[in-house]
Amino acid sequence: PIILGASQEKPTTLKCGQDGHTKNKCIIKGGSMHFKITASAVLSGFTLEASSYASVLVAGDAAAMVKFLRCRWIANKGEAAVMIYNEELGGAIGDQVSPKTLTRPSGASSGVEFEYCHFSRNDISFGEVVAFGAEVKVDFSAFSGNEAEVGSVVMLAGAAGSFAEGALYLANSCFLDNTAVLPGTVFLEDDANVNVLANTRNYGAGNKITSGNSCTEVFLERQGSCLEDLATCSGICMSFQEDACNPEVIEIIDDGTDTNTTVPTMAPTPAPNGGTDPAIFKRISYGQSGIFLRSLLIGLFLLFGGIGGFIYLNKKTKRNGKSAAYSSVPSQSNGGGFLKKLRFKKKRPNTIANTPAYEEEDDGLEDGL
Numbered sequence: 196p197i198i199l200g201a202s203q204e205k206p207t208t209l210k211c212g213q214d215g216h217t218k219n220k221c222i223i224k225g226g227s228m229h230f231k232i233t234a235s236a237v238l239s240g241f242t243l244e245a246s247s248y249a250s251v252l253v254a255g256d257a258a259a260m261v262k263f264l265r266c267r268w269i270a271n272k273g274e275a276a277v278m279i280y281n282e283e284l285g286g287a288i289g290d291q292v293s294p295k296t297l298t299r300p301s302g303a304s305s306g307v308e309f310e311y312c313h314f315s316r317n318d319i320s321f322g323e324v325v326a327f328g329a330e331v332k333v334d335f336s337a338f339s340g341n342e343a344e345v346g347s348v349v350m351l352a353g354a355a356g357s358f359a360e361g362a363l364y365l366a367n368s369c370f371l372d373n374t375a376v377l378p379g380t381v382f383l384e385d386d387a388n389v390n391v392l393a394n395t396r397n398y399g400a401g402n403k404i405t406s407g408n409s410c411t412e413v414f415l416e417r418q419g420s421c422l423e424d425l426a427t428c429s430g431i432c433m434s435f436q437e438d439a440c441n442p443e444v445i446e447i448i449d450d451g452t453d454t455n456t457t458v459p460t461m462a463p464t465p466a467p468n469g470g471t472d473p474a475i476f477k478r479i480s481y482g483q484s485g486i487f488l489r490s491l492l493i494g495l496f497l498l499f500g501g502i503g504g505f506i507y508l509n510k511k512t513k514r515n516g517k518s519a520a521y522s523s524v525p526s527q528s529n530g531g532g533f534l535k536k537l538r539f540k541k542k543r544p545n546t547i548a549n550t551p552a553y554e555e556e557d558d559g560l561e562d563g564l
Contacts, residue, residue, distance in 0.1 A: 196228040196252070199236045206235035206260070215239030217267055217450055227273075228252060232261055232305075233282075239264040248273040253329075254282040257303035265311040267450070268323070276317050279304045279326040281359075294321045295422060299354040303361075304329040312336040313447050314347065322349035328359030328388070335441065337448050338380070339371040345382050345422070346375045346414075352386035361389040365397055365413070369440040369448075372401040377421050378430065379404075379414025384422070391415065391433065398437040 201207045212219030217240050223229045224244040233255045243250045243266065250271045253261050268276040274293055282288060285300030304327050313336065314323045322345040323338060324331065331350065338347040347370060353359025363383065370380045380402045383389050394413055402411040406425055410432035419428035 196226070196231045197223075198231045198233070200233035200255075201235075206237055208237045209239070209241070211240030215264060217242055217265060233259070235259045235261065237262045237264065238266055240266065242267045242269060243276075244269045244271065246271045246273055246276075249275045249278045251277045252288060253277065253279045253305050253307055254288070255305040256281050256283060257305065257329075259305040260308075261305055262308045262310065263312050265447075266309075267312065268314045269316055271317045271319065273319065274321045275319060275325040276314055276323045277307070277325070279307050279324075279329045279331065281305070281327065281353075285327070285354075294325050294327075294349075294351070297327070299352065299357070300327055300359060301354045301357045302328070303353065303359040306330040306332075308332040308334070309336050310334050311443075311447050313450075314338045315340055315448075317341045317343075319343040321345055322382070323347045325349045325351065326361060327351050328353030328357070328361050330360070330362045330364075332364040333366070333368050334364070335367045335443055335447065337369045337371070337440075337444050338373055339369070339448060340373065342374045344376045346377060346379050347373050348381045350381075350383045350389050352384050352389050358388060361386070362392045363390070364393040365391070366393055366395040367441050367444065368397050369444045370397070370399040370402055370412075370435070371440070371448075374403045374405060376404070376406050377414075377425060378406070378408035378410040379432070380411055381413040382421075383413070383415050385416035385418070385420070385430070394433055394435070396437055396441070397435040398440045399435045400440075 199207045199209075211217065211221030219240060220242070221240060222242045222244060226246060227248040228250065229243045229246055230238070230251045232251065232253045235255075236259075238261075250268055251263075253259075255261075263277075278288075278294065280288060280294075280297065281300035281302055281304040284302040286298045288297065306329060307326070309324070309332065312333075315337075316339075317323055319342065322343045323341050324333075324347065325345075326349065328351070331348070333348060341347055348363065348365070350361045350363050352361060361383075363381070365381065373380050375382075380399060383391060391413065399412055404411055408414075410430075412435050413433035414430050415433065416428060416430040418430065421428035421430075
């Protein structure tokens with residue numbers, strides 16, 4: 196593998212082309228592992244395919260922060276697409292070791308962030324993203340058509356009593372047509388130090404759990420160990436909130452091309468052959484029709500209000516024996532005419548104070564990069 200291990204203070208930055216975009220076609224394919232990262236790093240625009248164990252092993256400690264920006268993992272096999280594990284406090288990883296049998300690290304692993312990333316058609320034994328006692332942030336990313344035993348994102352604890360905190364920030368992402376055995380497309384192990392700190396504005400459709408469990412979204416294990424005995428474990432299922440995939444994520448799935456991505460709706464339309472006919476997802480258009488309608492209504496209101504005011508004042512001057520001539524310029528005495536008195540309350544703009552956000556506090560990932 197390519198090994199990245201430099202100073203924690205100054206991260207190593209690797210970009211595909213000058214702008215770090217997948218369109219530049221930096222493709223790494225085959226082999227047991229593509230990258231092993233032990234220190235802070237930023238990877239942007241890479242496509243990682245067909246690894247046989249783990250495409251990326253993030254093996255550093257909590258002092259390291261790793262960010263993947265606009266990267267793709269396609270058709271990888273083995274145990275994981277990305278594994279986050281503190282080797283120094285857990286033990287060296289061989290290329291055939293299952294996450295189930297790894298020694299749990301006695302301290303936290305590196306923090307990892309995925310932004311504008313796509314995991315697609317990976318056939319994994321354990322999970323696409325597997326984290327041991329790590330902070331993981333997934334934002335504006337997609338998981339589509341993957342298969343795994345545990346799930347697309349798997350959050351596991353460190354060693355017992357180690358207080359290796361695991362925290363998941365999950366936002367603005369889409370989970371489409373993924374298959375797992377254990378409950379939850381996203382799985383969190385039962386441990387006081389493993390928590391969901393955000394599950395905001397995510398969408399899921401077409402995901403399947405082959406063991407028969409009904410939870411296809413975020414599963415919080417609360418009793419027993421699903422990894423050891425699926426029949427005796429239970430937990431809480433958290434729903435994804437959105438009823439449509441974010442347009443920016445649709446573009447990530449399309450990889451910037453106009454392929455008119457097809458995704459299943461929340462309630463698929465039955466097809467004639469008894470299957471399901473997924474609807475074509477239409478990108479959301481924000482605000483343009485609403486602005487036009489409001490402008491039209493305001494214009495009509497002002498027009499008819501002005502005509503009404505003119506008729507009223509004209510009749511009043513005639514009754515008082517005054518000249519029928521009317522001046523639209525208000526006098527000093529009446530304090531202003533009709534149009535001057537008319538006021539519209541402006542809509543209060545969204546601010547940090549009144550808009551929900553999944554980062555209530557600095558998560559340390561972006562700042563660390």
